[in-house]
Amino acid sequence: MSDPRPPSTTPSSSAAAQTPLTTTVLDPRGDLFIHVSGTDSSGSNEPARFKVCSRTVARASKVFDTMLFGSFVEAKKLQDTSEWAVYLPDDAASAMKPVFEIMHSNFSGLVPIEAKDTERAPIRHMYDLVVAADKYKCVALLRPFADGWVQLLLDVKVNEERDLLRMAWIYYQLGYKHGYTRTITQLVVGFPPWIDDTITPQDLAPSALPPGLSETLIHYRSHMIRDLIDPVERVVLRFLSTTPGLKGHCMSSLSEPKDRQDCEHRILGKLICDLNKHNMWPIPELEKLPCSPEALARITTPVFSGREGANTSCNNQSHMDHSACALRRRLTSGWSRKLKLSQSRPPTYTDNYEYKIHPDEDGHISRQSVLTGLNLVTFPAANRKRKSAIVFLS
Numbered sequence: 001m002s003d004p005r006p007p008s009t010t011p012s013s014s015a016a017a018q019t020p021l022t023t024t025v026l027d028p029r030g031d032l033f034i035h036v037s038g039t040d041s042s043g044s045n046e047p048a049r050f051k052v053c054s055r056t057v058a059r060a061s062k063v064f065d066t067m068l069f070g071s072f073v074e075a076k077k078l079q080d081t082s083e084w085a086v087y088l089p090d091d092a093a094s095a096m097k098p099v100f101e102i103m104h105s106n107f108s109g110l111v112p113i114e115a116k117d118t119e120r121a122p123i124r125h126m127y128d129l130v131v132a133a134d135k136y137k138c139v140a141l142l143r144p145f146a147d148g149w150v151q152l153l154l155d156v157k158v159n160e161e162r163d164l165l166r167m168a169w170i171y172y173q174l175g176y177k178h179g180y181t182r183t184i185t186q187l188v189v190g191f192p193p194w195i196d197d198t199i200t201p202q203d204l205a206p207s208a209l210p211p212g213l214s215e216t217l218i219h220y221r222s223h224m225i226r227d228l229i230d231p232v233e234r235v236v237l238r239f240l241s242t243t244p245g246l247k248g249h250c251m252s253s254l255s256e257p258k259d260r261q262d263c264e265h266r267i268l269g270k271l272i273c274d275l276n277k278h279n280m281w282p283i284p285e286l287e288k289l290p291c292s293p294e295a296l297a298r299i300t301t302p303v304f305s306g307r308e309g310a311n312t313s314c315n316n317q318s319h320m321d322h323s324a325c326a327l328r329r330r331l332t333s334g335w336s337r338k339l340k341l342s343q344s345r346p347p348t349y350t351d352n353y354e355y356k357i358h359p360d361e362d363g364h365i366s367r368q369s370v371l372t373g374l375n376l377v378t379f380p381a382a383n384r385k386r387k388s389a390i391v392f393l394s
């Protein structure tokens with residue numbers, strides 16, 4: 001994460017145009033007003049003002065300490081006899097309110113959230129809160145809540161890519177490796193590598209992600225899709241080549257050549273029908289294939305396995321056995337062998353694929369787990385499973 005902007009002692013033009021704000025008082029004897037006007041993950045950009053104790057927020061966050069008591073800001077303060085105010089135009093009120101509440105040990109805003117009731121909003125709220133805590137270097141303040149949040153998230157079913165990305169960030173910053181790898185696994189296999197243009201503008205992209213994660217997802221998904229579609233393209237090209245003769249898919253070696261040729265033609269016809277059924281004929285370019293690795297595997301695996309009858313209904317006038325004639329017999333063994341020889345390739349899609357965490361991610365998550373105390377907790381454990389967790393709601 002990049003460091004936050006230096007605080008300003010003057011309002012931004014947009015903030016100045018606002019009508020007077022209702023002030024949330026975190027400390028009646030507070031000496032500092034913090035104005036925020038950023039946008040949260042749900043699109044809300046309601047500005048807000050908080051009356052806080054400057055020493056309390058500085059104690060809780062080295063970033064605030066530098067902001068508030070660094071030489072630059074202090075000099076400004078001494079010259080100004082009016083109220084001490086800083087403006088944070090990038091920070092959302094819904095995220096900063098719970099951060100300030102935790103800093104001031106004000107827990108009256110705590111609301112228990114049932115796992116079954118947890119929809120997207122609590123995930124986004126948690127995400128915004130964790131982003132703010134990371135930005136101001138005070139993730140350790142979340143220690144009393146991290147255990148409950150993680151256990152709650154484990155029960156939440158999320159199918160949208162951007163919310164999964166947010167969930168990955170929460171696990172990443174709270175220090176829960178199992179949840180992180182599980183979420184990234186789902187992100188790798190479950191979504192196309194290309195940006196979905198149909199996402200509405202209101203569905204904001206996550207503002208913070210683990211370093212390099214977006215690139216890794218695109219890289220892995222692209223390679224998985226290429227690995228899945230390449231054998232299909234190769235077999236089609238081989239079928240359609242002008243080179244005469246059998247292509248090696250009819251296994252009935254005792255049949256007449258014409259019978260075997262007919263068998264291969266039927267295999268080709270079945271293959272084209274199968275591809276066309278899934279809008280994949282002609283085979284689209286990789287960039288125009290809006291398909292996740294998982295979905296593509298569901299299409300290509302039956303094509304090669306013959307489970308859908310690539311040639312099981314072979315018209316066998318010569319009474320020869322063509323039951324073994326299928327695409328898979330010839331192609332997958334050689335392809336798999338080639339993949340095994342290449343150690344540097346990105347992962348190949350399999351039904352039981354699991355994301356292998358990078359050492360940098362592992363190191364960060366381990367350090368965070370010490371901050372949040374999750375290194376002392378064993379997950380998942382049935383007797384520790386919780387049906388609700390305490391989540392800050394604004």
Ligand SMILES: [Zn+2]
Nearest residue numbers: 250263322325
């Ligand atoms: Zn055959």
